[in-house]
Amino acid sequence: MSTRVAVLGAGISGLATAYYLQRHGITPVVFESSNEIGGLGSVFRHDGVAIERFYHVMLNSDRYLMRLLRDLHLHESVRWTKTGMGFHIDGKLYPFNTPMDLLKFGALSMMDRVRTGAGALALSRMNDAEGLDQVPVDQFLRQRFGDSAFEKIWLPLLRAKFGDLYSQVPAYWFWSRMRREKSGGPEVKGYIEGGYRRIANAVEGAIESRGGVVRRNAAVESVINDARGALIRANGVEERFDAVVSTLPLPQLRKIAQGSLQPEVPCPDLAYQGVVNVVMVSKEPLQPYYWNAVVNPRFPFQGIVETTRVIPARWTKGKHITYLMNYCQPGSEAYERPDDVYRYQAINGLKRLYSTFNEDAVEATYVFRAPYVEPVWPVNYLQNRPPSQIPYTNVFLCTTAHAYPQVNAWNTSIGLAKDTAKKVASHVRSFARIESQGEAAVAA
Numbered sequence: 034m035s036t037r038v039a040v041l042g043a044g045i046s047g048l049a050t051a052y053y054l055q056r057h058g059i060t061p062v063v064f065e066s067s068n069e070i071g072g073l074g075s076v077f078r079h080d081g082v083a084i085e086r087f088y089h090v091m092l093n094s095d096r097y098l099m100r101l102l103r104d105l106h107l108h109e110s111v112r113w114t115k116t117g118m119g120f121h122i123d124g125k126l127y128p129f130n131t132p133m134d135l136l137k138f139g140a141l142s143m144m145d146r147v148r149t150g151a152g153a154l155a156l157s158r159m160n161d162a163e164g165l166d167q168v169p170v171d172q173f174l175r176q177r178f179g180d181s182a183f184e185k186i187w188l189p190l191l192r193a194k195f196g197d198l199y200s201q202v203p204a205y206w207f208w209s210r211m212r213r214e215k216s217g218g219p220e221v222k223g224y225i226e227g228g229y230r231r232i233a234n235a236v237e238g239a240i241e242s243r244g245g246v247v248r249r250n251a252a253v254e255s256v257i258n259d260a261r262g263a264l265i266r267a268n269g270v271e272e273r274f275d276a277v278v279s280t281l282p283l284p285q286l287r288k289i290a291q292g293s294l295q296p297e298v299p300c301p302d303l304a305y306q307g308v309v310n311v312v313m314v315s316k317e318p319l320q321p322y323y324w325n326a327v328v329n330p331r332f333p334f335q336g337i338v339e340t341t342r343v344i345p346a347r348w349t350k351g352k353h354i355t356y357l358m359n360y361c362q363p364g365s366e367a368y369e370r371p372d373d374v375y376r377y378q379a380i381n382g383l384k385r386l387y388s389t390f391n392e393d394a395v396e397a398t399y400v401f402r403a404p405y406v407e408p409v410w411p412v413n414y415l416q417n418r419p420p421s422q423i424p425y426t427n428v429f430l431c432t433t434a435h436a437y438p439q440v441n442a443w444n445t446s447i448g449l450a451k452d453t454a455k456k457v458a459s460h461v462r463s464f465a466r467i468e469s470q471g472e473a474a475v476a477a
């Protein structure tokens with residue numbers, strides 16, 4: 034009988050893990066609780082246009098994603114666009130892309146602008162930054178950019194991303210993020226015709242064409258590890274597998290892990306950050322850049338992303354799609370705030386920020402929440418990162434908590450999935466060898 038491995042979750046981590054498991058001759062069965070695949074990259078529909086619930090674009094440095102797209106013959110469907118970012122501060126929008134932009138950045142004194150430029154340049158040239166894992170990011174940024182630039186720019190951005198837990202995050206996270214987003218050259222971002230849904234569907238098609246299975250509406254209710262593999266219960270039915278790969282956020286796996294597995298799920302104290310996205314569909318564009326950081330205590334969003342600065346207009350029937358995001362802790366007031374309040378805050382906030390904003394052009398606003406975007410990484414995380422296999426079990430982990438120090442993105446998830454599939458294959462092969470040696474010994 035072929036080796037069967039259960040994969041929990043059909044976000045990109047689960048789909049890519051299943052895809053690569055098949056390359057090792059393993060038959061994957063993917064369990065997905067929702068009726069859609071793609072996880073955080075899944076879509077909703079507006080007037081016949083499929084739109085990601087959470088903004089998603091790719092970078093030309095996303096090598097695992099590009100490799101997968103080439104395998105699936107999709108790479109020629111990606112359109113690349115030069116983009117940029119702006120910084121909304123003190124009631125003004127500044128471009129924030131070139132050294133010249135920085136020199137004109139009126140929110141800082143001239144001395145701080147020069148210091149910020151020099152600090153950013155030194156950071157981009159830093160190749161071996163592992164030591165930064167032990168340095169709190171606020172301490173590092175204050176030291177590198179000076180007190181006033183830290184208070185004015187970095188502190189609000191850190192608070193925006195991690196709330197009050199920002200001071201536990203290592204400087205290594207910041208370095209890795211800067212390297213991914215600002216690698217020196219002009220900013221170029223990509224989007225695939227048909228959207229991220231098309232990638233998920235193509236991976237699913239490849240899995241199913243080779244005998245694998247993707248089950249929707251199949252929430253896993255329990256996982257039990259035993260000497261022969263693992264038992265998975267979904268929709269009241271229990272099934273045996275040779276191993277399991279969980280791509281669920283660790284707190285979600287902890288809820289469904291049973292018996293001796295439950296206390297072994299790693300990182301019980303790891304906090305996760307959530308996000309609320311307001312998606313606005315409009316007949317008119319909003320801003321000149323893909324992304325604007327916003328530092329304004331009266332505006333309850335830390336950034337505004339207009340994906341149609343990257344997505345060609347003909348792919349969205351000419352509609353302009355803008356996301357306003359509020360990163361916040363799941364369970365907090367900001368996370369639980371009613372949709373109508375968010376809609377009101379979005380529209381009124383945009384009126385104040387952009388004199389050209391035309392409310393009448395807005396066709397609709399939608400509100401989406403995700404409780405587990407990524408962990409709030411604590412200092413020294415390299416030492417405390419969760420393992421890719423729960424020790425002495427048949428349960429493997431391939432989750433957003435494993436991404437660090439890479440930035441959480443589809444590219445990172447695909448790279449992790451490839452690695453995990455290799456480890457699972459080696460595990461089930463050595464397990465099969467031990468079993469057949471045992472049988473031979475009994476027969477002799």
Ligand SMILES: Cc1cc2nc3c(=O)[nH]c(=O)nc-3n(C[C@H](O)[C@H](O)[C@H](O)COP(=O)(O)OP(=O)(O)OC[C@H]3O[C@@H](n4cnc5c(N)ncnc54)[C@H](O)[C@@H]3O)c2cc1C
Binds near residue numbers: 091254
């Ligand atoms: C606001 C935002 C913007 C982003 N922007 C980008 C971007 O521009 N580019 C980029 O590459 N990445 C981006 N990302 C990151 C990217 O979406 C994630 O890194 C990636 O999707 C993680 O994939 P995953 O499969 O690990 O997790 P998820 O996508 O969260 O998938 C987990 C899956 O498990 C399922 N599940 C949960 N519980 C169960 C259960 N009990 N049984 C079965 N299934 C279950 C869920 O329904 C879900 O489908 C963004 C994320 C957010 C939130």
